Amino acid sequence: MRFNVGAEQFRLGTWRGDPRIGYVVPLSTPERLSENAVARAVQRLAAQGFDRVITSALTAAEQSVFERSGFTVHERLHLLVHRLAQLPDQPAGAHIRRGGRRHRNRVLAVDAASFEPFWRLDAAALAEAIKATPVARLRIAVDRRQVIGYCVSGFAEGHGYLQRLAVTPQAAGRWVGSALVVDSLRWFKRLGAHEVSVNTQQDNERALALYLRLGFEAVPPGLVVCEREIHP
Secondary structure: OEEEEOOEEEEEEEOOOOOOEEEEEEOOOHHHOOHHHHHHHHHHHHHOOOOEEEEOOEOHHHHHHHHHOOOEEEEEEEEEEEOOOOOOOOOOOOEEEEOOHHHHHHHHHHHHHHOOHHHOOOHHHHHHHHHOOOEEEEEEEEEOOEEEEEEEEEEEOOEEEEEEEEEOHHHOOOOHHHHHHHHHHHHHHHHOOOEEEEEEEOOOHHHHHHHHHOOOEEOOOOEEEEEEEOOO
């Protein structure tokens, strides 16, 4: 749901369907973000019965406001950007096609096999990722009628976002992830994007290597996910 504090806006919800953990996403620019507004958002989540809050990926400017509001760093993320000046070749061997609602259960199975429990998407989180930008698409990689990978891509105001990428462990090393990313980069290029961004956990060395190999550049200091406990 949307939550406004004056001109400041947040999106509040449940983290991956866990009734104990609330989720807060700042929607205003960092310059307009205040400690008072963050505190009000936390109070709203506390009133809904959550005892812990986790944030979306925050920039350094957003992080400082949340830390002054009692949050600490839960995890640090790499932020990477592709300028789209030169696109890599499309890897052969992976069959990439449009994904639809009928594929979502299989997509969620791929996600569950690819991420540890805390970071796995549920149906609501997958729908949120697809709806996060005005223009978005779901692409799947298929082998023998089995979904072995997927990518959610979003486009807004000339900027492309790789919202989610996952490949089953059994398909690792078969260039499936590369094929999905290149497919998305070409889509962004056709839409007129000037750059594409993606983030990944700092300990996900395989994903980092994939993005760097495909022409992404790391942007320091990266992003952080913050958290705090809510005490009654």
